[in-house]
Amino acid sequence: MNKTMNHPFEIRGFNMCESLLRHTPEQLARFLDRMAELNFNSIIVQYDYGFRHYQELIREKCQKYNIDVTLMVFGPRTFFSLSNCPAEYFALDDDGKPYCAEPECETWPCFCSNESMEYFKRGAEIFLKERVPSWIKRVHMRSGDGCMTCRCEKCRELMPSIGWHPYIKAFAKVLKQVRPDLESESDIYIGRYDTSVAPEEYADVDCVMYDTFGHHPRIAIGDNPHPKSNWIPVNVRDVDEFNCNSLYHFDRLSKWAARLPGKIYIHDNTMMQGLIGNFHRNTAAMMKDLRLYRKLGLRGVLFEAYEPGYKYFEQHFETLARAMEDADFAEKYQPDESEIPFHDLELNFSHTDGGTSPELLKLLPEKEREYIETCDKGMIEPTPESFRALIDYLLAHQDDVDICYIGCLAAKRDIRISRNLDFSRTSPETQKMLSFRKLWDYMEQLPDHSKARTQVIGLIKDLRDNVRAK
Numbered sequence: 517m518n519k520t521m522n523h524p525f526e527i528r529g530f531n532m533c534e535s536l537l538r539h540t541p542e543q544l545a546r547f548l549d550r551m552a553e554l555n556f557n558s559i560i561v562q563y564d565y566g567f568r569h570y571q572e573l574i575r576e577k578c579q580k581y582n583i584d585v586t587l588m589v590f591g592p593r594t595f596f597s598l599s600n601c602p603a604e605y606f607a608l609d610d611d612g613k614p615y616c617a618e619p620e621c622e623t624w625p626c627f628c629s630n631e632s633m634e635y636f637k638r639g640a641e642i643f644l645k646e647r648v649p650s651w652i653k654r655v656h657m658r659s660g661d662g663c664m665t666c667r668c669e670k671c672r673e674l675m676p677s678i679g680w681h682p683y684i685k686a687f688a689k690v691l692k693q694v695r696p697d698l699e700s701e702s703d704i705y706i707g708r709y710d711t712s713v714a715p716e717e718y719a720d721v722d723c724v725m726y727d728t729f730g731h732h733p734r735i736a737i738g739d740n741p742h743p744k745s746n747w748i749p750v751n752v753r754d755v756d757e758f759n760c761n762s763l764y765h766f767d768r769l770s771k772w773a774a775r776l777p778g779k780i781y782i783h784d785n786t787m788m789q790g791l792i793g794n795f796h797r798n799t800a801a802m803m804k805d806l807r808l809y810r811k812l813g814l815r816g817v818l819f820e821a822y823e824p825g826y827k828y829f830e831q832h833f834e835t836l837a838r839a840m841e842d843a844d845f846a847e848k849y850q851p852d853e854s855e856i857p858f859h860d861l862e863l864n865f866s867h868t869d870g871g872t873s874p875e876l877l878k879l880l881p882e883k884e885r886e887y888i889e890t891c892d893k894g895m896i897e898p899t900p901e902s903f904r905a906l907i908d909y910l911l912a913h914q915d916d917v918d919i920c921y922i923g924c925l926a927a928k929r930d931i932r933i934s935r936n937l938d939f940s941r942t943s944p945e946t947q948k949m950l951s952f953r954k955l956w957d958y959m960e961q962l963p964d965h966s967k968a969r970t971q972v973i974g975l976i977k978d979l980r981d982n983v984r985a986k
Contacts, residue, residue: 524841525809527781527816529558529583533789534621534956535822536566537968538920544570547823548577554837557582560656560818563589563647564621565956569965575651586701587648588656591687592623595639598647605632607666615664621954622660627679628670636683640690644698654699656725657687662706676707681717688720703727703783709768715775724776725818726769727783728805731761733796734861736804738766742861766808773812781815786829792891792922793825794866797858799835800851806839807846816840824918828884854879867895887917894926897934900983903927907980911973920969923976924955941982946975 529551536544551559561567561574567587578585596606596619606614607624616623625632640657648655665676688700699722706729718724731737741760758764773780784805787793809817817840821829839846851859858865863873871892877885887909894906906926910919928950930937939950949972952958959968 525816528840529556530821531560531818534565537959543823552581558584560586586654587652591657593619598642599635599639601635608668620957626666644695656701681713724779734798736801782817786819787821795828797855803849920972938984946978
């Protein structure tokens with residue numbers, strides 16, 4: 517191996533995504549302690565979802581362990597809120613109506629509205645002056661998932677990357693004016709993987725995250741096509757030459773690494789909230805990804821992770837952490853016998869694959885097998901009995917699984933997909949929680965963040981107690 521490649525990645529750590537309020541203080545403290553044990557040096561926490569409640573704990577632990585904190589902010593959500601932007605300047609749907617009545621996680625601007633840009637910049641200035649603590653050194657400004665970009669007559673003709681990038685530039689400019697002590701960061705994400713934006717347009721952005729969203733956990737980036745990797749990130753118009761996600765990301769990541777040398781790092785959806793703590797035994801695939809990232813000269817990787825559910829990934833992260841510092845270890849890694857059966861992509865694993873294949877289920881440790889079986893039965897064509905059993909399991913194992921996310925997801929998944937269950941007898945507050953597009957938007961708007969997790973658990977119990985068959 518080229519010795520210049522055998523050095524620790526500069527950026528090694530976790531992105532907690534929208535999970536902060538789903539942690540108890542003890543869970544969050546334990547999670548940050550884990551970072552020290554792994555010798556991780558970087559973390560992303562989200563301003564919009566729980567940072568204000570937990571910022572002192574995060575500051576104390578991260579300063580103790582010399583962990584760099586990047587504060588991520590959903591720009592449209594927070595900046596439009598701070599500037600009191602009217603909804604008429606939000607992204608519009610095909611009928612010309614705003615997707616969102618109030619700023620939320622998935623709020624986007626109307627790209628072609630001068631008023632939208634002015635409200636955005638005004639809110640960014642307020643945020644940077646008044647809401648970012650002095651101990652924060654970097655701010656990552658991002659948007660929602662890319663599924664609700666503006667469809668007005670002008671915007672629908674634009675690539676999302678072209679429409680959104682002026683907002684990235686505007687944020688970086690405001691940051692340099694009002695908080696020159698901060699570094700700015702943005703991302704390449706759903707709908708914006710294309711190379712329409714010229715590299716020089718990123719001159720004022722200090723760091724760029726490439727999010728490998730949607731690639732199947734057990735398929736390394738660049739591996740040969742497989743039906744499980746057919747899904748391409750939504751709202752993308754430049755994919756005609758690809759028939760699988762792994763090849764699409766290989767092409768786009770290679771191009772962006774060459775266009776922005778020294779700026780790109782990876783966000784990997786390792787514990788992706790939709791996996792609900794199901795570890796896919798994909799260490800070998802991720803080792804191959806790490807080798808690719810070194811070859812491309814990327815700065816490092818942040819893995820999506822949180823404490824509830826971490827126990828199933830603990831050994832996985834220990835192995836990845838070692839490989840992040842020792843390229844030779846990554847080169848020589850060989851999967852053990854417990855991992856190899858999961859390489860067979862014809863076998864399904866967890867509700868995300870359509871239910872776990874018996875061949876894999878029997879290989880799991882007893883407690884994990886019980887969890888996976890309970891999840892599959894409570895998620896796929898659920899009955900009131902299997903739904904209640906799932907909630908009871910979550911309640912009994914709150915330190916091991918993400919009860920808030922999984923409990924709410926199970927109900928919303930049935931409402932959207934299976935449609936077997938009737939939740940009409942639940943309380944108005946439970947109905948309100950289910951009406952939110954994202955659970956974290958519901959939790960953030962609660963007046964007392966110290967009780968948000970407890971309140972959601974109470975509503976999940978209400979779902980359990982009042983579910984009926986349709």
